[in-house]
Amino acid sequence: MDYAFPLHIDWHCLCGDSAASHHTRSTGEECVGHCQKTPLDCRGFGYRPIDHTGRTPAIAAIFDMAGRLRLPRHYTCDLSTDYKMLIAPDAPTRFLWVARDSGTHLYPLDVPVAIDQGWSRDYIRTSLTYHERNHPEAQCFHWNGYTLDPVNWDTAKTLASIPAPVAV
Numbered sequence: 312m313d314y315a316f317p318l319h320i321d322w323h324c325l326c327g328d329s330a331a332s333h334h335t336r337s338t339g340e341e342c343v344g345h346c347q348k349t350p351l352d353c354r355g356f357g358y359r360p361i362d363h364t365g366r367t368p369a370i371a372a373i374f375d376m377a378g379r380l381r382l383p384r385h386y387t388c389d390l391s392t393d394y395k396m397l398i399a400p401d402a403p404t405r406f407l408w409v410a411r412d413s414g415t416h417l418y419p420l421d422v423p424v425a426i427d428q429g430w431s432r433d434y435i436r437t438s439l440t441y442h443e444r445n446h447p448e449a450q451c452f453h454w455n456g457y458t459l460d461p462v463n464w465d466t467a468k469t470l471a472s473i474p475a476p477v478a479v
């Protein structure tokens with residue numbers, strides 16, 4: 312039962328759009344995503360997934376949990392978003408992670424006070440309440456920097472209310 316399945320992830324393309332935005336046509340490769348008419352425009356190239364070979368303890372824990380829960384079933388591109396956020400040099404060191412049937416959500420908890428802390432904390436609590444009320448299958452986890460632990464909604468909202476240390 313407690314077994315992690317391999318994941319199918321709809322990785323982002325180098326153009327920034329998900330695989331689902333790309334189509335092969337008789338006239339050539341096209342992308343109907345946001346890259347159109349930008350410097351990243353994918354037209355003519357076709358789907359080119361981002362390098363997704365990197366692992367950090369946090370993204371490895373998320374992929375393991377997603378495999379165990381078999382979530383998300385739809386919008387697996389969200390796992391690619393989680394990957395990009397956690398592989399980045401400025402990756403959050405603590406966060407809440409919500410897995411739903413339709414996608415995932417990652418809420419950094421270490422945003423410095425200087426960066427609109429109040430707004431982001433309110434946003435996180437509002438989002439958590441939304442998931443709790445509308446998505447009975449949703450599960451919430453807390454990454455404390457070392458382990459990914461399941462938390463109930465009240466605990467998650469409390470964690471989202473604790474101010475992050477002021478960056479020095």
Ligand SMILES: [Zn+2]
Pocket residue numbers: 324325326327328333342346353357358359
């Ligand atoms: Zn593309």
Ligand SMILES: [Zn+2]
Pocket residue numbers: 324326327328332342343344345346347352353
């Ligand atoms: Zn594109």
